[in-house]
Amino acid sequence: xxxxxxxxxxxxxxxxxxxxxxxxxxxxxxxxxxxxxxxxxxxxxxxxxxxxxxxxxxxxxxxxxxxxxxxxxxxxxxxxxxxxxxxxxxxxxxxxxxxxxxxxxxxxxxxxxxxxxxxxxxxxxxxxxxxxxxxxxxxxxxxxxxxxxxxxxxxxxxxxxxxxxxxxxxxxxxxxxxxxxxxxxxxxxxxxxxxxxxxxxxxxxxxxxxxxxxxxxxxxxxxxxxxxxxxxxx
Amino acid sequence: xxxxxxxxxxxxxxxxxxxxxxxxxxxxxxxxxxxxxxxxxxxxxxxxxxxxxxxxxxxxxxxxxxxxxxxxxxxxxxxxxxxxxxxxxxxxxxxxxxxxxxxxxxxxxxxxxxxxxxxxxxxxxxxxxxxxxxxxxxxxxxxxxxxxxxxxxxxxxxxxxxxxxxxxxxxxxxxxxxxxxxxxxxxxxxxxxxxxxxxxxxxxxxxxxxxxxxxxxxxxxxxxxxxxxxxxxxxxxxxxxxxxxxxxxxxxxxxxxxxxxxxxxxxxxxxxxxxxxxxxxxxxxxxxxxxxx
Numbered sequence: 001x002x003x004x005x006x007x008x009x010x011x012x013x014x015x016x017x018x019x020x021x022x023x024x025x026x027x028x029x030x031x032x033x034x035x036x037x038x039x040x041x042x043x044x045x046x047x048x049x050x051x052x053x054x055x056x057x058x059x060x061x062x063x064x065x066x067x068x069x070x071x072x073x074x075x076x077x078x079x080x081x082x083x084x085x086x087x088x089x090x091x092x093x094x095x096x097x098x099x100x101x102x103x104x105x106x107x108x109x110x111x112x113x114x115x116x117x118x119x120x121x122x123x124x125x126x127x128x129x130x131x132x133x134x135x136x137x138x139x140x141x142x143x144x145x146x147x148x149x150x151x152x153x154x155x156x157x158x159x160x161x162x163x164x165x166x167x168x169x170x171x172x173x174x175x176x177x178x179x180x181x182x183x184x185x186x187x188x189x190x191x192x193x194x195x196x197x198x199x200x201x202x203x204x205x206x207x208x209x210x211x212x213x214x215x216x217x218x219x220x221x222x223x224x225x226x227x228x229x230x231x232x233x234x
Numbered sequence: 235x236x237x238x239x240x241x242x243x244x245x246x247x248x249x250x251x252x253x254x255x256x257x258x259x260x261x262x263x264x265x266x267x268x269x270x271x272x273x274x275x276x277x278x279x280x281x282x283x284x285x286x287x288x289x290x291x292x293x294x295x296x297x298x299x300x301x302x303x304x305x306x307x308x309x310x311x312x313x314x315x316x317x318x319x320x321x322x323x324x325x326x327x328x329x330x331x332x333x334x335x336x337x338x339x340x341x342x343x344x345x346x347x348x349x350x351x352x353x354x355x356x357x358x359x360x361x362x363x364x365x366x367x368x369x370x371x372x373x374x375x376x377x378x379x380x381x382x383x384x385x386x387x388x389x390x391x392x393x394x395x396x397x398x399x400x401x402x403x404x405x406x407x408x409x410x411x412x413x414x415x416x417x418x419x420x421x422x423x424x425x426x427x428x429x430x431x432x433x434x435x436x437x438x439x440x441x442x443x444x445x446x447x448x449x450x451x452x453x454x455x456x457x458x459x460x461x462x463x464x465x466x467x468x469x470x471x472x473x474x475x476x477x478x479x480x481x482x483x484x485x486x487x488x489x490x491x492x493x494x495x496x497x498x499x500x501x502x503x504x505x506x507x508x509x510x511x512x513x514x515x516x517x518x519x520x521x522x523x524x525x526x527x
Contacts, residue, residue: 069419071413072417073417074417082411082412099416102401
């Protein structure tokens with residue numbers, strides 16, 4: 001579904017990604033875990049065309065999208081829920097969701113997408129006329145996810161969806177990610193909450209200062225001693 | 235009746251300011267930059283109308299349409315050549331470039347049209363109406379200017395709320411990167427914003443010079459600064475703010491000229507602005523801008 005090959009990304013003189021390769025197969029939930037500054041967000045931003053890599057390749061369903069500008073990625077079937085949610089604060093919940101369907105023009109399909117999003121996030125329906133900036137952090141995260149789903153993506157990238165949320169919301173967000181996956185969307189999840197991420201992921205990659213240092217089956221990684229020590233706090 | 239006449243003149247001048255202020259406020263809202271060359275686009279627009287009408291004898295409406303087309307193209311070209319390469323540069327670099335473009339347009343006009351004022355023929359060929367037994371006269375210029383401003387405002391607010399490009403403009407003004415993730419072409423949206431603002435500048439130029447018919451290469455400069463003031467006054471980035479700011483500024487200016495001193499009118503206008511900004515730094519309808527870290 002998604003293949004990343006030897007990706008190198010530089011910020012000025014700093015090398016944020018030092019040649020990483022990984023793949024995401026259709027239907028999988030893949031977790032990308034690692035500490036702050038490991039390059040997780042950079043990886044997602046490069047995949048979705050927000051950053052240009054120095055070298056390397058990103059393939060989406062076999063098509064090279066490395067040079068495709070960011071705004072053309074959505075219509076190719078990939079959505080990105082950015083770090084910090086980035087909802088449009090001055091627009092209502094409804095208008096935010098409409099923005100998510102910006103690239104779609106079929107009214108019936110948009111209507112179906114609304115139904116599906118409201119079914120997964122009943123709270124968004126209750127608050128559809130409220131300004132997004134007035135929602136709580138957890139609600140904004142739901143809105144950011146709902147907005148991404150409005151484009152009916154085949155693969156969805158999520159950057160730290162649980163960041164800054166109360167434990168109840170964290171629980172809810174991870175349940176929703178599982179639901180999204182069950183509904184047939186492939187998920188690439190970046191998380192600092194490694195425990196939660198590994199619990200719902202099929203496979204995982206561990207990033208450390210721009211390199212993938214470990215990868216494998218999520219259940220196996222969860223029992224790996226070095227992972228336990230570094231990321232699970234055990 | 236004197237007061238009412240002044241008020242209507244103020245509304246008329248304020249309408250011109252409001253139309254110009256739209257260009258400032260929309261570009262600021264979407265590209266987060268102050269396009270100080272905007273006032274000079276008005277002047278170019280007015281010269282195009284003048285050339286079409288006086289030199290080629292075309293009807294006013296045709297001349298204005300040609301002027302809108304020219305200014306729209308000019309605005310898009312300025313954005314593409316001068317501002318787009320600076321998308322990632324500091325605000326100061328963009329600001330200085332905008333001032334440079336402003337001087338460039340003025341000097342280009344000096345070369346093409348000379349420094350002598352030309353006498354602009356009004357695009358509005360209507361004497362206006364007389365009310366209250368002839369004691370209150372409203373000129374055709376004033377009526378058409380105010381109506382044009384109201385129509386532009388309504389159309390623009392509808393456009394931004396209900397069309398796809400309008401939606402894109404709102405999204406880009408809220409969060410550029412999130413807008414890209416929605417599939418919105420940010421560069422095209424910025425270009426469109428310049429096109430709309432500059433097209434409106436052509437209309438403002440024709441209306442302004444119909445009421446104040448002496449046209450020179452510096453004609454756009456002062457109204458440009460005042461309209462910018464109006465945009466800040468109403469809350470920069472806000473379309474209704476541009477309307478309210480523009481109208482208030484026009485009325486204050488004309489009343490100050492009439493009742494206080496015509497020399498001090500501009501000083502009074504700017505003093506009012508300073509007081510408003512001291513009390514409400516974001517302007518009348520401005521949103522609290524949160525700096526993102």
